[in-house]
Amino acid sequence: MPEKKRNCRIVSVADAPVMTVSSGCLDPSRAYRASVWQPDINPLVWPDQEDIREGSIAFHPICGDIAWKSWWRFSTDEFITGLKAADANPAIAAHLIRVDSGGGEVFGCHEAFEAVRGLSKPCIAAVDSMCASAAYWLACAADRIYATSMFSETGCIGVMGVLFDDSEWMEKNGFNKVVLYSSLSDLKNKPERDALAGHPEEFISSLIDPIAAQFIADVKSARSISEDSEALRGKMYFATEARDEGLIDGWLPLEDCLDALADMIARQKADTTHDIDINDLNINL
Numbered sequence: 001m002p003e004k005k006r007n008c009r010i011v012s013v014a015d016a017p018v019m020t021v022s023s024g025c026l027d028p029s030r031a032y033r034a035s036v037w038q039p040d041i042n043p044l045v046w047p048d049q050e051d052i053r054e055g056s057i058a059f060h061p062i063c064g065d066i067a068w069k070s071w072w073r074f075s076t077d078e079f080i081t082g083l084k085a086a087d088a089n090p091a092i093a094a095h096l097i098r099v100d101s102g103g104g105e106v107f108g109c110h111e112a113f114e115a116v117r118g119l120s121k122p123c124i125a126a127v128d129s130m131c132a133s134a135a136y137w138l139a140c141a142a143d144r145i146y147a148t149s150m151f152s153e154t155g156c157i158g159v160m161g162v163l164f165d166d167s168e169w170m171e172k173n174g175f176n177k178v179v180l181y182s183s184l185s186d187l188k189n190k191p192e193r194d195a196l197a198g199h200p201e202e203f204i205s206s207l208i209d210p211i212a213a214q215f216i217a218d219v220k221s222a223r224s225i226s227e228d229s230e231a232l233r234g235k236m237y238f239a240t241e242a243r244d245e246g247l248i249d250g251w252l253p254l255e256d257c258l259d260a261l262a263d264m265i266a267r268q269k270a271d272t273t274h275d276i277d278i279n280d281l282n283i284n285l
Helices: 021-025 076-088 109-117 134-139 167-172 190-196 201-222 239-245 254-274
Strands: 056-063 092-101 123-132 144-147 153-155
Touching: 056 076, 056 134, 076 092, 076 109, 092 134, 092 254, 109 134, 109 201, 123 134, 123 254, 134 201, 144 239, 144 254, 153 239, 190 201
Parallel strands: 056 092, 092 123, 123 144, 123 153
Antiparallel strands: none
């Protein structure tokens, strides 16, 4: 089984137990952007949109299952590119990350987290039905995170790996699968082979635990969450409890999130206006 995977070492961040409505609505025959909601609310714009008006807010939807690279699903790679392009565009004043996702592929999540944390302009993440697992990893570095409903679900911090053992099905259907390894390749796919043989310890310790440790470290560096909180062990919460656990900052409808961003933009401009460049001072000694 492992030899059939493009990269069996890349495991998935734990999908939340309930699939989001949005993830089930994505159409493989359409580009991701065409399947998700459009930024038709002023002043939202796509990060790469042309003729962007001064003071616009870049729109970054995290919708459905997360993949590193994909045409019809959310792409972490494109997410990072969009964040950097928007932050470098002088016409864009802030970022809105709108989330409705239960998680997905782990690769690129730490890099996306760093891209969000490195933004120079205000950023708010607005959670619709769910912000879980990989989606939370991407969004938690925003300046603020708000649930748009009291029943928005947040959490599922953690990592899991999935291996499929098709040997019984193949045998039942007349297939005799023989896998032969070189005598010089005794460690090739060893964690996966051991796990399928009922000994998952190395797979967990060498492949899953390091990713989970980085995930938790990133969350703790961005959010004030108690060391003994069950949130760090994968628990999910509705908005009120998520706020109490430190996962989010409160509960605001989308329109109020935009108002909050406008306030943050105004404060940032005021702080910039009051900055004094010592080189502009005329001091006679």
